[in-house]
Amino acid sequence: MNTIADSVSLREDRPRSGGDATAGAIAVRGVRKHYGEVRAVDGVDLTLAEGEVVALLGPNGAGKSTLVDMILGLTTPQEGIVEIFGRAPAEAVRAGDVGAMLQTGALLDDATVRETVAMIASLHRSPMTVDDALRRAGVADLAGRRSTRLSGGQRQRVRFAVAIVSDPRLLILDEPTAAMDVVTRRQFWESMREFTSSGRTVVFATHYLEEAEDFADRVVFMKAGRIVADGSVREVEALAAGRTIHATLPGADERELAGLPGAASAQVRRDQIVIVSSRSDETLRALVGGYPAARDIEVVGVSLDDAFLALTSSES
Amino acid sequence: MSLGYLVLEVRRALRSPGTLLFTIGFPAMFYLLEMMLFKDAAGGALTEDYPLTIMVGLSAWGLMTAGLLLGTRVVHERTVGWQRQLRLTPLSGAGFLLGKVTVGMAVALPTALVVPLVAVLAEGVTLTPGGWLSATVVMWLGSFPFSVMGLFIGQLAGKDNVQNIVIVAMLLFAMFGGLFMPLETLPSWWTTVAWFVPSYWLAEIGRAGVVPGTGDALLAAAVLAGWSAVLALGVILRYRRDSARV
Numbered sequence: 001m002n003t004i005a006d007s008v009s010l011r012e013d014r015p016r017s018g019g020d021a022t023a024g025a026i027a028v029r030g031v032r033k034h035y036g037e038v039r040a041v042d043g044v045d046l047t048l049a050e051g052e053v054v055a056l057l058g059p060n061g062a063g064k065s066t067l068v069d070m071i072l073g074l075t076t077p078q079e080g081i082v083e084i085f086g087r088a089p090a091e092a093v094r095a096g097d098v099g100a101m102l103q104t105g106a107l108l109d110d111a112t113v114r115e116t117v118a119m120i121a122s123l124h125r126s127p128m129t130v131d132d133a134l135r136r137a138g139v140a141d142l143a144g145r146r147s148t149r150l151s152g153g154q155r156q157r158v159r160f161a162v163a164i165v166s167d168p169r170l171l172i173l174d175e176p177t178a179a180m181d182v183v184t185r186r187q188f189w190e191s192m193r194e195f196t197s198s199g200r201t202v203v204f205a206t207h208y209l210e211e212a213e214d215f216a217d218r219v220v221f222m223k224a225g226r227i228v229a230d231g232s233v234r235e236v237e238a239l240a241a242g243r244t245i246h247a248t249l250p251g252a253d254e255r256e257l258a259g260l261p262g263a264a265s266a267q268v269r270r271d272q273i274v275i276v277s278s279r280s281d282e283t284l285r286a287l288v289g290g291y292p293a294a295r296d297i298e299v300v301g302v303s304l305d306d307a308f309l310a311l312t313s314s315e316s
Numbered sequence: 317m318s319l320g321y322l323v324l325e326v327r328r329a330l331r332s333p334g335t336l337l338f339t340i341g342f343p344a345m346f347y348l349l350e351m352m353l354f355k356d357a358a359g360g361a362l363t364e365d366y367p368l369t370i371m372v373g374l375s376a377w378g379l380m381t382a383g384l385l386l387g388t389r390v391v392h393e394r395t396v397g398w399q400r401q402l403r404l405t406p407l408s409g410a411g412f413l414l415g416k417v418t419v420g421m422a423v424a425l426p427t428a429l430v431v432p433l434v435a436v437l438a439e440g441v442t443l444t445p446g447g448w449l450s451a452t453v454v455m456w457l458g459s460f461p462f463s464v465m466g467l468f469i470g471q472l473a474g475k476d477n478v479q480n481i482v483i484v485a486m487l488l489f490a491m492f493g494g495l496f497m498p499l500e501t502l503p504s505w506w507t508t509v510a511w512f513v514p515s516y517w518l519a520e521i522g523r524a525g526v527v528p529g530t531g532d533a534l535l536a537a538a539v540l541a542g543w544s545a546v547l548a549l550g551v552i553l554r555y556r557r558d559s560a561r562v
Contacts, residue, residue: 093404093406094406107398122324123407
Protein backbone atom coordinates (compact mmCIF):
# COMPACT_ATOMS: atom_id res chain seq x y z
CA MET A 1 0.00 0.00 0.00
CA ASN A 2 1.22 3.48 -0.67
CA THR A 3 1.81 5.97 2.04
CA ILE A 4 -1.14 8.17 1.25
CA ALA A 5 -3.63 5.39 1.57
CA ASP A 6 -2.02 4.28 4.81
CA SER A 7 -2.44 7.69 6.28
CA VAL A 8 -6.14 7.81 5.63
CA SER A 9 -7.52 7.29 9.06
CA LEU A 10 -10.70 9.21 8.61
CA ARG A 11 -12.79 6.23 7.68
CA GLU A 12 -14.76 5.02 10.64
CA ASP A 13 -14.23 7.41 13.49
CA ARG A 14 -15.47 10.70 12.21
CA PRO A 15 -18.81 12.22 13.08
CA ARG A 16 -21.22 12.35 10.22
CA SER A 17 -23.81 14.92 9.52
CA GLY A 18 -27.38 14.36 8.35
CA GLY A 19 -28.72 11.09 9.58
CA ASP A 20 -28.68 8.57 12.34
CA ALA A 21 -25.98 5.96 11.90
CA THR A 22 -28.14 3.26 13.44
CA ALA A 23 -30.78 3.65 10.75
CA GLY A 24 -28.21 3.02 8.02
CA ALA A 25 -29.29 3.18 4.42
CA ILE A 26 -26.52 0.87 3.24
CA ALA A 27 -24.40 -1.51 5.27
CA VAL A 28 -21.73 -3.41 3.40
CA ARG A 29 -19.55 -5.67 5.53
CA GLY A 30 -16.54 -7.66 4.39
CA VAL A 31 -17.81 -8.07 0.86
CA ARG A 32 -15.81 -9.95 -1.71
CA LYS A 33 -16.51 -10.88 -5.30
CA HIS A 34 -13.95 -12.58 -7.49
CA TYR A 35 -14.39 -13.53 -11.12
CA GLY A 36 -11.82 -16.26 -11.54
CA GLU A 37 -8.48 -14.57 -10.94
CA VAL A 38 -9.96 -11.09 -11.03
CA ARG A 39 -10.70 -9.68 -7.60
CA ALA A 40 -13.43 -7.28 -8.65
CA VAL A 41 -14.34 -6.41 -5.08
CA ASP A 42 -11.82 -7.51 -2.52
CA GLY A 43 -13.03 -6.91 1.01
CA VAL A 44 -15.16 -3.76 1.19
CA ASP A 45 -16.80 -2.25 4.27
CA LEU A 46 -19.06 0.73 3.76
CA THR A 47 -21.81 2.26 5.86
CA LEU A 48 -24.12 4.98 4.64
CA ALA A 49 -26.48 6.89 6.87
CA GLU A 50 -29.86 7.84 5.52
CA GLY A 51 -29.75 11.15 3.67
CA GLU A 52 -26.09 10.99 2.72
CA VAL A 53 -25.03 11.80 -0.82
CA VAL A 54 -21.92 9.83 -1.65
CA ALA A 55 -19.70 9.87 -4.73
CA LEU A 56 -18.01 6.63 -5.65
CA LEU A 57 -14.76 7.31 -7.48
CA GLY A 58 -12.07 5.18 -8.98
CA PRO A 59 -10.44 4.24 -12.25
CA ASN A 60 -12.07 1.79 -14.65
CA GLY A 61 -11.92 -1.71 -13.28
CA ALA A 62 -11.74 -0.49 -9.67
CA GLY A 63 -14.83 -2.54 -8.79
CA LYS A 64 -17.38 0.27 -8.63
CA SER A 65 -19.95 -1.37 -10.88
CA THR A 66 -19.57 -4.75 -9.19
CA LEU A 67 -20.07 -3.11 -5.80
CA VAL A 68 -23.14 -1.30 -7.14
CA ASP A 69 -24.51 -4.60 -8.50
CA MET A 70 -24.11 -6.22 -5.11
CA ILE A 71 -25.78 -3.33 -3.31
CA LEU A 72 -28.70 -3.72 -5.70
CA GLY A 73 -28.83 -7.48 -5.25
CA LEU A 74 -28.10 -8.08 -8.94
CA THR A 75 -24.98 -9.98 -7.97
CA THR A 76 -24.42 -12.01 -4.83
CA PRO A 77 -21.16 -11.51 -2.98
CA GLN A 78 -19.02 -14.59 -2.38
CA GLU A 79 -18.29 -13.35 1.10
CA GLY A 80 -19.77 -10.70 3.33
CA ILE A 81 -23.13 -9.07 3.86
CA VAL A 82 -25.02 -6.29 2.13
CA GLU A 83 -28.02 -4.70 3.81
CA ILE A 84 -30.26 -1.92 2.53
CA PHE A 85 -32.32 -0.23 5.26
CA GLY A 86 -31.62 -3.27 7.41
CA ARG A 87 -32.91 -5.76 4.85
CA ALA A 88 -31.51 -7.97 2.14
CA PRO A 89 -31.13 -6.03 -1.14
CA ALA A 90 -33.77 -8.15 -2.90
CA GLU A 91 -36.32 -7.34 -0.21
CA ALA A 92 -35.53 -3.63 -0.32
CA VAL A 93 -35.98 -3.75 -4.09
CA ARG A 94 -39.32 -5.51 -3.72
CA ALA A 95 -40.44 -2.84 -1.30
CA GLY A 96 -39.62 -0.17 -3.89
CA ASP A 97 -37.00 1.42 -1.63
CA VAL A 98 -34.25 1.35 -4.25
CA GLY A 99 -34.04 3.10 -7.59
CA ALA A 100 -31.09 2.78 -9.90
CA MET A 101 -29.70 4.16 -13.08
CA LEU A 102 -27.38 1.49 -14.39
CA GLN A 103 -24.60 1.90 -16.87
CA THR A 104 -26.21 -0.05 -19.68
CA GLY A 105 -29.01 1.41 -21.80
CA ALA A 106 -32.20 0.13 -20.18
CA LEU A 107 -34.38 1.80 -22.76
CA LEU A 108 -36.64 -0.02 -25.19
CA ASP A 109 -36.40 0.71 -28.90
CA ASP A 110 -40.05 0.01 -29.58
CA ALA A 111 -41.55 2.04 -26.75
CA THR A 112 -42.01 5.76 -26.20
CA VAL A 113 -40.47 7.57 -23.26
CA ARG A 114 -43.81 7.68 -21.48
CA GLU A 115 -44.46 3.97 -22.07
CA THR A 116 -41.03 2.99 -20.82
CA VAL A 117 -41.44 4.93 -17.60
CA ALA A 118 -45.06 3.74 -17.26
CA MET A 119 -44.01 0.10 -17.57
CA ILE A 120 -41.61 0.40 -14.67
CA ALA A 121 -44.13 2.44 -12.66
CA SER A 122 -46.82 -0.20 -13.21
CA LEU A 123 -44.64 -2.82 -11.54
CA HIS A 124 -44.17 -0.83 -8.33
CA ARG A 125 -46.62 -0.64 -5.47
CA SER A 126 -46.57 3.06 -4.73
CA PRO A 127 -44.86 4.92 -7.56
CA MET A 128 -45.09 8.61 -8.24
CA THR A 129 -47.12 9.50 -11.31
CA VAL A 130 -45.44 9.06 -14.65
CA ASP A 131 -45.92 12.76 -15.37
CA ASP A 132 -44.24 13.66 -12.13
CA ALA A 133 -41.24 11.46 -12.90
CA LEU A 134 -40.93 12.88 -16.42
CA ARG A 135 -41.16 16.43 -15.12
CA ARG A 136 -38.59 15.90 -12.38
CA ALA A 137 -36.19 14.38 -14.89
CA GLY A 138 -36.82 17.26 -17.28
CA VAL A 139 -38.12 15.08 -20.11
CA ALA A 140 -41.83 15.92 -20.04
CA ASP A 141 -41.51 17.37 -23.54
CA LEU A 142 -40.09 14.07 -24.83
CA ALA A 143 -42.91 11.88 -23.50
CA GLY A 144 -44.18 10.79 -26.92
CA ARG A 145 -40.79 10.15 -28.45
CA ARG A 146 -39.31 6.71 -29.19
CA SER A 147 -36.04 6.08 -27.40
CA THR A 148 -34.28 5.55 -30.73
CA ARG A 149 -34.83 9.23 -31.49
CA LEU A 150 -33.19 10.54 -28.32
CA SER A 151 -29.76 12.10 -27.99
CA GLY A 152 -27.29 10.60 -25.55
CA GLY A 153 -28.04 13.19 -22.89
CA GLN A 154 -31.79 12.82 -23.34
CA ARG A 155 -31.50 9.06 -22.96
CA GLN A 156 -29.67 9.55 -19.69
CA ARG A 157 -32.41 11.81 -18.37
CA VAL A 158 -35.10 9.33 -19.38
CA ARG A 159 -33.18 6.66 -17.52
CA PHE A 160 -33.15 8.98 -14.54
CA ALA A 161 -36.94 9.16 -14.79
CA VAL A 162 -37.03 5.35 -14.84
CA ALA A 163 -34.85 5.28 -11.73
CA ILE A 164 -36.95 7.71 -9.68
CA VAL A 165 -40.47 6.70 -10.72
CA SER A 166 -40.74 4.21 -7.86
CA ASP A 167 -40.13 7.13 -5.48
CA PRO A 168 -37.19 5.34 -3.84
CA ARG A 169 -35.49 6.19 -0.54
CA LEU A 170 -32.14 5.13 -1.96
CA LEU A 171 -30.99 6.12 -5.40
CA ILE A 172 -27.97 4.58 -7.06
CA LEU A 173 -26.52 6.10 -10.19
CA ASP A 174 -23.73 4.47 -12.17
CA GLU A 175 -22.05 7.21 -14.21
CA PRO A 176 -25.27 9.16 -14.69
CA THR A 177 -23.79 12.01 -16.71
CA ALA A 178 -21.78 10.01 -19.21
CA ALA A 179 -22.75 11.19 -22.71
CA MET A 180 -24.09 14.51 -21.42
CA ASP A 181 -22.78 17.86 -22.53
CA VAL A 182 -21.98 20.58 -20.01
CA VAL A 183 -25.39 22.23 -20.11
CA THR A 184 -27.31 18.97 -19.83
CA ARG A 185 -25.07 17.89 -17.02
CA ARG A 186 -25.88 21.03 -15.06
CA GLN A 187 -29.60 20.55 -15.66
CA PHE A 188 -29.28 16.96 -14.56
CA TRP A 189 -27.69 17.87 -11.25
CA GLU A 190 -30.35 20.49 -10.69
CA SER A 191 -33.02 17.78 -11.07
CA MET A 192 -31.01 15.63 -8.71
CA ARG A 193 -30.78 18.35 -6.08
CA GLU A 194 -34.52 18.84 -6.18
CA PHE A 195 -35.04 15.12 -5.82
CA THR A 196 -32.63 14.66 -2.92
CA SER A 197 -33.60 17.76 -0.96
CA SER A 198 -36.16 15.63 0.87
CA GLY A 199 -33.50 13.56 2.60
CA ARG A 200 -33.02 10.72 0.17
CA THR A 201 -29.82 8.73 0.11
CA VAL A 202 -27.81 8.83 -3.09
CA VAL A 203 -24.76 6.93 -4.28
CA PHE A 204 -23.29 7.92 -7.59
CA ALA A 205 -20.29 6.61 -9.43
CA THR A 206 -18.63 9.16 -11.66
CA HIS A 207 -15.51 10.04 -13.58
CA TYR A 208 -16.13 13.76 -13.25
CA LEU A 209 -14.47 14.89 -10.07
CA GLU A 210 -16.11 18.30 -10.13
CA GLU A 211 -19.45 16.50 -9.79
CA ALA A 212 -18.20 14.86 -6.64
CA GLU A 213 -16.89 18.20 -5.43
CA ASP A 214 -20.11 20.05 -6.13
CA PHE A 215 -22.64 17.49 -5.15
CA ALA A 216 -21.38 14.87 -2.71
CA ASP A 217 -21.23 15.15 1.07
CA ARG A 218 -18.79 12.33 1.07
CA VAL A 219 -16.36 10.75 -1.35
CA VAL A 220 -15.37 7.11 -1.48
CA PHE A 221 -12.33 6.18 -3.56
CA MET A 222 -12.01 2.65 -4.85
CA LYS A 223 -8.99 1.05 -6.37
CA ALA A 224 -8.37 -2.58 -7.31
CA GLY A 225 -11.47 -3.77 -5.50
CA ARG A 226 -10.83 -1.93 -2.24
CA ILE A 227 -11.77 1.37 -0.69
CA VAL A 228 -8.59 3.41 -0.42
CA ALA A 229 -10.07 6.63 0.93
CA ASP A 230 -13.37 7.67 2.41
CA GLY A 231 -14.22 11.09 3.71
CA SER A 232 -15.74 14.47 2.97
CA VAL A 233 -14.49 16.26 -0.10
CA ARG A 234 -12.44 18.63 2.07
CA GLU A 235 -10.95 15.79 4.04
CA VAL A 236 -9.94 13.90 0.97
CA GLU A 237 -8.47 17.02 -0.60
CA ALA A 238 -6.48 17.70 2.51
CA LEU A 239 -5.53 14.08 2.63
CA ALA A 240 -2.15 13.43 4.12
CA ALA A 241 -1.27 17.09 3.67
CA GLY A 242 -0.85 16.27 0.00
CA ARG A 243 0.61 18.94 -2.27
CA THR A 244 1.45 19.25 -5.88
CA ILE A 245 4.77 20.65 -6.96
CA HIS A 246 4.82 22.48 -10.29
CA ALA A 247 8.08 23.47 -11.96
CA THR A 248 9.79 24.09 -15.26
CA LEU A 249 12.43 21.44 -15.89
CA PRO A 250 13.62 20.69 -19.43
CA GLY A 251 14.37 17.07 -20.27
CA ALA A 252 12.78 15.59 -17.15
CA ASP A 253 11.97 11.92 -16.89
CA GLU A 254 8.58 11.05 -15.48
CA ARG A 255 9.65 7.80 -13.86
CA GLU A 256 12.66 9.39 -12.18
CA LEU A 257 10.53 12.19 -10.74
CA ALA A 258 7.90 9.77 -9.47
CA GLY A 259 10.71 7.98 -7.63
CA LEU A 260 11.60 11.04 -5.55
CA PRO A 261 11.01 10.63 -1.81
CA GLY A 262 7.35 11.20 -0.92
CA ALA A 263 6.24 11.48 -4.54
CA ALA A 264 3.09 9.60 -5.43
CA SER A 265 3.07 10.39 -9.11
CA ALA A 266 4.64 12.66 -11.65
CA GLN A 267 3.64 14.10 -14.98
CA VAL A 268 5.82 15.72 -17.60
CA ARG A 269 4.37 17.91 -20.31
CA ARG A 270 7.04 19.48 -22.52
CA ASP A 271 9.24 21.17 -19.94
CA GLN A 272 6.51 21.50 -17.31
CA ILE A 273 6.48 18.99 -14.50
CA VAL A 274 3.83 18.22 -11.90
CA ILE A 275 4.60 16.00 -8.93
CA VAL A 276 1.92 14.88 -6.50
CA SER A 277 3.46 14.29 -3.13
CA SER A 278 2.35 13.25 0.31
CA ARG A 279 5.49 14.72 1.91
CA SER A 280 6.11 17.77 -0.19
CA ASP A 281 8.97 19.17 1.89
CA GLU A 282 11.10 16.10 1.33
CA THR A 283 10.18 15.89 -2.30
CA LEU A 284 10.98 19.52 -2.82
CA ARG A 285 14.40 19.20 -1.17
CA ALA A 286 15.21 16.20 -3.34
CA LEU A 287 13.99 18.00 -6.45
CA VAL A 288 16.06 21.11 -5.79
CA GLY A 289 19.09 19.07 -4.80
CA GLY A 290 18.94 16.63 -7.66
CA TYR A 291 17.76 18.92 -10.46
CA PRO A 292 19.46 22.31 -10.25
CA ALA A 293 17.88 23.23 -13.59
CA ALA A 294 14.38 23.23 -12.06
CA ARG A 295 12.90 26.73 -11.91
CA ASP A 296 9.55 28.50 -11.42
CA ILE A 297 8.85 26.09 -8.58
CA GLU A 298 5.42 26.30 -7.04
CA VAL A 299 3.88 24.20 -4.29
CA VAL A 300 0.10 24.11 -3.99
CA GLY A 301 -2.48 22.15 -2.03
CA VAL A 302 -4.10 19.33 -3.91
CA SER A 303 -7.44 19.53 -5.61
CA LEU A 304 -9.71 16.53 -5.57
CA ASP A 305 -8.33 15.80 -9.01
CA ASP A 306 -4.81 15.55 -7.66
CA ALA A 307 -5.89 13.48 -4.69
CA PHE A 308 -7.64 11.16 -7.09
CA LEU A 309 -4.49 10.84 -9.14
CA ALA A 310 -2.34 10.23 -6.11
CA LEU A 311 -4.69 7.69 -4.66
CA THR A 312 -5.49 5.74 -7.74
CA SER A 313 -2.50 5.90 -10.05
CA SER A 314 0.24 4.66 -7.74
CA GLU A 315 1.07 0.99 -7.50
CA SER A 316 -0.11 -0.88 -4.46
CA MET B 317 -47.55 -7.27 -12.14
CA SER B 318 -50.48 -5.24 -13.34
CA LEU B 319 -52.80 -4.99 -16.28
CA GLY B 320 -51.14 -1.77 -17.38
CA TYR B 321 -47.83 -3.57 -17.67
CA LEU B 322 -49.33 -6.34 -19.81
CA VAL B 323 -51.06 -3.89 -22.11
CA LEU B 324 -47.83 -1.99 -22.71
CA GLU B 325 -45.89 -5.21 -23.35
CA VAL B 326 -48.40 -6.40 -25.93
CA ARG B 327 -48.63 -2.99 -27.59
CA ARG B 328 -44.86 -2.96 -28.04
CA ALA B 329 -44.83 -6.43 -29.55
CA LEU B 330 -47.42 -5.58 -32.17
CA ARG B 331 -45.15 -2.82 -33.48
CA SER B 332 -42.71 -5.18 -35.15
CA PRO B 333 -44.10 -5.89 -38.62
CA GLY B 334 -41.25 -8.30 -39.42
CA THR B 335 -42.73 -10.81 -37.03
CA LEU B 336 -46.05 -10.77 -38.82
CA LEU B 337 -44.43 -12.05 -42.01
CA PHE B 338 -43.36 -15.19 -40.16
CA THR B 339 -46.47 -15.69 -38.11
CA ILE B 340 -49.14 -14.78 -40.67
CA GLY B 341 -47.66 -14.35 -44.15
CA PHE B 342 -45.60 -17.52 -44.45
CA PRO B 343 -48.09 -20.01 -42.98
CA ALA B 344 -50.85 -18.71 -45.27
CA MET B 345 -48.57 -18.69 -48.30
CA PHE B 346 -47.18 -22.15 -47.66
CA TYR B 347 -50.67 -23.48 -47.25
CA LEU B 348 -51.67 -22.29 -50.70
CA LEU B 349 -48.41 -23.56 -52.15
CA GLU B 350 -48.74 -27.02 -50.68
CA MET B 351 -52.31 -27.31 -51.85
CA MET B 352 -51.27 -26.35 -55.34
CA LEU B 353 -48.35 -28.78 -55.50
CA PHE B 354 -49.37 -31.82 -53.53
CA LYS B 355 -53.11 -32.08 -53.22
CA ASP B 356 -53.58 -34.41 -56.15
CA ALA B 357 -50.29 -36.21 -55.58
CA ALA B 358 -51.08 -36.96 -51.95
CA GLY B 359 -52.79 -40.17 -52.97
CA GLY B 360 -56.18 -41.87 -52.71
CA ALA B 361 -57.15 -42.31 -49.10
CA LEU B 362 -55.43 -39.15 -47.94
CA THR B 363 -56.89 -36.76 -50.44
CA GLU B 364 -60.01 -36.03 -48.54
CA ASP B 365 -58.29 -35.08 -45.29
CA TYR B 366 -55.23 -33.52 -46.85
CA PRO B 367 -56.43 -29.88 -46.85
CA LEU B 368 -57.37 -30.26 -43.21
CA THR B 369 -54.20 -32.03 -42.11
CA ILE B 370 -52.04 -29.42 -43.78
CA MET B 371 -54.21 -26.63 -42.38
CA VAL B 372 -53.54 -27.92 -38.88
CA GLY B 373 -49.86 -28.50 -39.63
CA LEU B 374 -49.18 -25.03 -41.00
CA SER B 375 -51.25 -23.38 -38.33
CA ALA B 376 -49.15 -25.23 -35.77
CA TRP B 377 -46.04 -24.05 -37.59
CA GLY B 378 -47.12 -20.39 -37.42
CA LEU B 379 -48.11 -20.66 -33.78
CA MET B 380 -44.86 -22.33 -32.89
CA THR B 381 -42.88 -19.65 -34.76
CA ALA B 382 -44.78 -16.87 -33.01
CA GLY B 383 -43.76 -18.39 -29.69
CA LEU B 384 -40.13 -19.01 -30.61
CA LEU B 385 -39.68 -15.48 -31.97
CA LEU B 386 -40.25 -14.25 -28.45
CA GLY B 387 -36.66 -15.37 -27.96
CA THR B 388 -35.22 -12.67 -30.20
CA ARG B 389 -37.18 -9.99 -28.35
CA VAL B 390 -35.97 -11.18 -24.99
CA VAL B 391 -32.35 -11.37 -26.12
CA HIS B 392 -32.59 -7.80 -27.32
CA GLU B 393 -34.03 -6.66 -24.01
CA ARG B 394 -31.31 -8.45 -22.12
CA THR B 395 -28.62 -6.93 -24.30
CA VAL B 396 -29.80 -3.37 -23.73
CA GLY B 397 -30.02 -3.95 -19.98
CA TRP B 398 -33.80 -3.84 -19.71
CA GLN B 399 -33.93 -7.12 -17.82
CA ARG B 400 -31.56 -5.76 -15.21
CA GLN B 401 -33.86 -2.77 -14.86
CA LEU B 402 -36.81 -5.13 -14.40
CA ARG B 403 -34.87 -6.94 -11.71
CA LEU B 404 -34.91 -3.67 -9.78
CA THR B 405 -38.70 -3.76 -9.60
CA PRO B 406 -40.92 -6.06 -7.53
CA LEU B 407 -41.58 -8.14 -10.67
CA SER B 408 -41.05 -11.77 -9.68
CA GLY B 409 -39.77 -14.61 -11.84
CA ALA B 410 -43.31 -15.92 -12.25
CA GLY B 411 -44.56 -12.42 -13.08
CA PHE B 412 -41.86 -12.03 -15.68
CA LEU B 413 -42.84 -15.39 -17.19
CA LEU B 414 -46.50 -14.47 -17.23
CA GLY B 415 -45.85 -11.08 -18.84
CA LYS B 416 -43.65 -12.39 -21.60
CA VAL B 417 -45.77 -15.42 -22.36
CA THR B 418 -48.82 -13.18 -22.59
CA VAL B 419 -46.95 -11.24 -25.26
CA GLY B 420 -46.08 -14.43 -27.12
CA MET B 421 -49.69 -15.62 -26.97
CA ALA B 422 -51.04 -12.26 -28.08
CA VAL B 423 -48.75 -12.26 -31.10
CA ALA B 424 -49.86 -15.83 -31.87
CA LEU B 425 -53.57 -15.06 -31.72
CA PRO B 426 -53.98 -13.81 -35.32
CA THR B 427 -51.88 -16.75 -36.47
CA ALA B 428 -54.41 -19.14 -34.99
CA LEU B 429 -57.06 -17.67 -37.27
CA VAL B 430 -55.25 -17.01 -40.52
CA VAL B 431 -54.56 -20.52 -41.87
CA PRO B 432 -58.09 -21.81 -41.14
CA LEU B 433 -59.42 -18.70 -42.85
CA VAL B 434 -57.30 -19.30 -45.95
CA ALA B 435 -58.35 -22.97 -45.94
CA VAL B 436 -62.00 -21.97 -45.99
CA LEU B 437 -61.55 -19.36 -48.68
CA ALA B 438 -59.22 -21.29 -50.97
CA GLU B 439 -60.15 -24.91 -50.40
CA GLY B 440 -63.67 -24.56 -49.07
CA VAL B 441 -62.97 -26.84 -46.12
CA THR B 442 -65.92 -27.39 -43.83
CA LEU B 443 -65.94 -28.39 -40.19
CA THR B 444 -68.33 -28.79 -37.31
CA PRO B 445 -68.36 -25.96 -34.75
CA GLY B 446 -66.37 -28.22 -32.46
CA GLY B 447 -63.90 -28.77 -35.26
CA TRP B 448 -63.42 -25.04 -35.74
CA LEU B 449 -62.95 -24.60 -32.03
CA SER B 450 -60.14 -27.17 -32.12
CA ALA B 451 -58.55 -25.64 -35.22
CA THR B 452 -58.43 -22.18 -33.66
CA VAL B 453 -58.86 -21.72 -29.92
CA VAL B 454 -57.62 -25.12 -28.79
CA MET B 455 -54.55 -24.92 -30.99
CA TRP B 456 -53.87 -21.37 -29.84
CA LEU B 457 -53.95 -22.50 -26.21
CA GLY B 458 -51.87 -25.52 -27.14
CA SER B 459 -49.09 -23.27 -28.42
CA PHE B 460 -48.43 -22.06 -24.87
CA PRO B 461 -45.25 -24.15 -24.39
CA PHE B 462 -43.71 -22.57 -27.49
CA SER B 463 -43.98 -19.09 -26.00
CA VAL B 464 -42.31 -20.43 -22.88
CA MET B 465 -39.67 -22.10 -25.03
CA GLY B 466 -39.07 -18.87 -26.94
CA LEU B 467 -38.66 -17.06 -23.65
CA PHE B 468 -36.22 -19.69 -22.40
CA ILE B 469 -34.18 -19.46 -25.61
CA GLY B 470 -34.17 -15.70 -25.15
CA GLN B 471 -32.70 -16.11 -21.69
CA LEU B 472 -29.99 -18.54 -22.74
CA ALA B 473 -28.98 -17.32 -26.18
CA GLY B 474 -26.78 -14.38 -27.03
CA LYS B 475 -27.32 -11.57 -29.48
CA ASP B 476 -25.27 -13.26 -32.19
CA ASN B 477 -26.73 -16.75 -32.13
CA VAL B 478 -30.37 -16.25 -31.22
CA GLN B 479 -31.52 -15.93 -34.83
CA ASN B 480 -29.81 -19.19 -35.75
CA ILE B 481 -31.19 -21.03 -32.75
CA VAL B 482 -34.73 -19.88 -33.47
CA ILE B 483 -34.53 -20.76 -37.16
CA VAL B 484 -32.97 -24.17 -36.56
CA ALA B 485 -35.52 -25.00 -33.85
CA MET B 486 -38.34 -23.83 -36.10
CA LEU B 487 -37.22 -26.00 -39.03
CA LEU B 488 -36.38 -29.10 -37.00
CA PHE B 489 -39.67 -28.96 -35.14
CA ALA B 490 -41.54 -28.43 -38.39
CA MET B 491 -39.79 -31.33 -40.11
CA PHE B 492 -39.81 -33.88 -37.31
CA GLY B 493 -43.18 -32.81 -35.97
CA GLY B 494 -44.69 -33.60 -39.38
CA LEU B 495 -46.07 -30.09 -39.87
CA PHE B 496 -45.27 -29.72 -43.56
CA MET B 497 -46.33 -33.23 -44.66
CA PRO B 498 -48.79 -35.71 -43.26
CA LEU B 499 -46.82 -38.27 -41.24
CA GLU B 500 -48.62 -41.07 -43.05
CA THR B 501 -46.67 -40.22 -46.18
CA LEU B 502 -43.36 -40.58 -44.32
CA PRO B 503 -41.53 -43.68 -43.03
CA SER B 504 -42.93 -45.02 -39.77
CA TRP B 505 -39.77 -44.30 -37.72
CA TRP B 506 -40.53 -40.66 -38.42
CA THR B 507 -43.66 -40.87 -36.29
CA THR B 508 -41.63 -42.40 -33.46
CA VAL B 509 -39.24 -39.46 -33.58
CA ALA B 510 -42.19 -37.08 -33.78
CA TRP B 511 -43.43 -38.18 -30.35
CA PHE B 512 -40.42 -36.51 -28.77
CA VAL B 513 -41.00 -33.24 -30.58
CA PRO B 514 -43.49 -30.82 -28.97
CA SER B 515 -44.71 -29.52 -32.32
CA TYR B 516 -46.09 -32.98 -33.12
CA TRP B 517 -48.40 -32.72 -30.14
CA LEU B 518 -49.55 -29.25 -31.09
CA ALA B 519 -50.59 -30.58 -34.51
CA GLU B 520 -52.04 -33.66 -32.83
CA ILE B 521 -54.33 -31.63 -30.58
CA GLY B 522 -55.66 -29.83 -33.65
CA ARG B 523 -55.97 -32.98 -35.78
CA ALA B 524 -57.86 -34.82 -33.08
CA GLY B 525 -60.63 -32.24 -33.20
CA VAL B 526 -60.59 -31.63 -36.94
CA VAL B 527 -60.21 -35.07 -38.51
CA PRO B 528 -62.29 -37.47 -36.42
CA GLY B 529 -60.56 -40.67 -35.40
CA THR B 530 -57.02 -39.33 -35.73
CA GLY B 531 -55.13 -38.60 -32.59
CA ASP B 532 -55.73 -38.28 -28.92
CA ALA B 533 -56.49 -34.74 -27.78
CA LEU B 534 -56.15 -35.49 -24.07
CA LEU B 535 -52.79 -37.16 -24.44
CA ALA B 536 -51.60 -34.25 -26.58
CA ALA B 537 -52.82 -31.74 -24.00
CA ALA B 538 -51.01 -33.63 -21.26
CA VAL B 539 -47.74 -33.74 -23.18
CA LEU B 540 -47.96 -30.01 -24.03
CA ALA B 541 -48.69 -29.22 -20.38
CA GLY B 542 -45.64 -31.25 -19.40
CA TRP B 543 -43.41 -29.33 -21.80
CA SER B 544 -44.85 -26.06 -20.46
CA ALA B 545 -44.17 -26.95 -16.85
CA VAL B 546 -40.56 -27.98 -17.40
CA LEU B 547 -39.74 -24.96 -19.56
CA ALA B 548 -41.50 -22.56 -17.17
CA LEU B 549 -39.42 -23.85 -14.30
CA GLY B 550 -36.30 -23.25 -16.38
CA VAL B 551 -37.39 -19.69 -17.14
CA ILE B 552 -38.08 -18.80 -13.51
CA LEU B 553 -34.80 -20.23 -12.25
CA ARG B 554 -32.92 -18.49 -15.00
CA TYR B 555 -34.60 -15.12 -14.36
CA ARG B 556 -33.55 -15.24 -10.73
CA ARG B 557 -29.99 -15.97 -11.69
CA ASP B 558 -29.60 -14.00 -14.87
CA SER B 559 -28.72 -10.50 -13.84
CA ALA B 560 -25.12 -10.30 -14.86
CA ARG B 561 -24.19 -7.47 -17.16
CA VAL B 562 -24.39 -8.65 -20.76
